[in-house]
Ligand SMILES: O=C(O)CCC(=O)C(=O)O
């Protein structure tokens with residue numbers, strides 16, 4: 001997670017969406033109602049099956065030669081054509097997946113005053129609240145977030161590590177090695193008007209996402225200009241390529257735009273772990289991905305600067321990556 005911007009950001013009053021839901025307003029406050037062009041297509045209106053590739057991790061590490069070969073081909077296609085895949089048989093202990101989810105739910109169910117002991121200061125990314133809000137007139141996401149930078153150790157802010165529920169901090173430590181974000185999307189009486197999380201690509205190299213058990217379908221990815229829902233598979237993890245890998249592979253592997261939508265009756269929880277380079281790393285397309293037919297699409301840059309740019313801009317599709325794009329004249 002990136003350095004904190006120096007200037008204070010004026011964001012106005014941000015309603016806590018769980019409190020809003022509990023208060024059962026008859027209309028959705030204007031700050032959450034999206035412009036027509038941004039309103040979501042809800043899961044019910046989309047096809048119920050999605051073709052997002054499923055990778056069997058046990059085949060990759062324990063399969064015979066043919067299985068390894070075919071699974072690797074599948075993985076390559078997933079990264080090139082989808083930027084997203086789900087991993088099954090990943091060997092991560094189910095008890096760990098279950099306990100992080102249970103503790104995250106317990107955390108979000110704490111009284112507001114308790115959660116507000118760990119506030120996410122506007123313009124920063126760690127703590128409890130809403131990230132990526134930079135102005136008073138910006139539309140808000142229907143989501144409460146809690147995020148922590150985990151590794152390297154110096155990015156930790158000890159004041160933001162909760163003492164309740166018991167074992168929360170220890171379990172986060174065990175679960176994530178870089179930075180973790182927990183997203184809590186309360187049910188919304190008008191899911192057609194709001195977005196759980198605005199469209200964006202991830203500023204990380206690779207993202208691992210755990211969808212809460214029994215949660216509604218909420219994650220959608222943009223494929224061929226259509227929003228495709230990611231159907232949760234029990235105990236599977238969703239993996240997606242972030243901006244760093246798109247740059248390193250000179251655009252061969254795609255950091256795909258995605259968003260979250262809300263549900264009329266069901267709450268939804270997602271646990272997201274971001275793996276990213278250190279801030280001091282300089283990066284650009286690797287030479288083996290650049291040749292005459294694949295000219296260099298991104299300039300070299302410092303990852304710390306990119307991270308700063310990412311966290312100080314509003315989430316807006318793939319716009320953050322313009323930072324590194326080389327614009328060729330037509
Ligand atoms: O909740 C989800 O499914 C999406 C979360 C996400 O994209 C993020 O936190 O970057």
Ligand SMILES: [Fe+2]
Pocket residue numbers: 200201202258
């Ligand atoms: Fe994301």
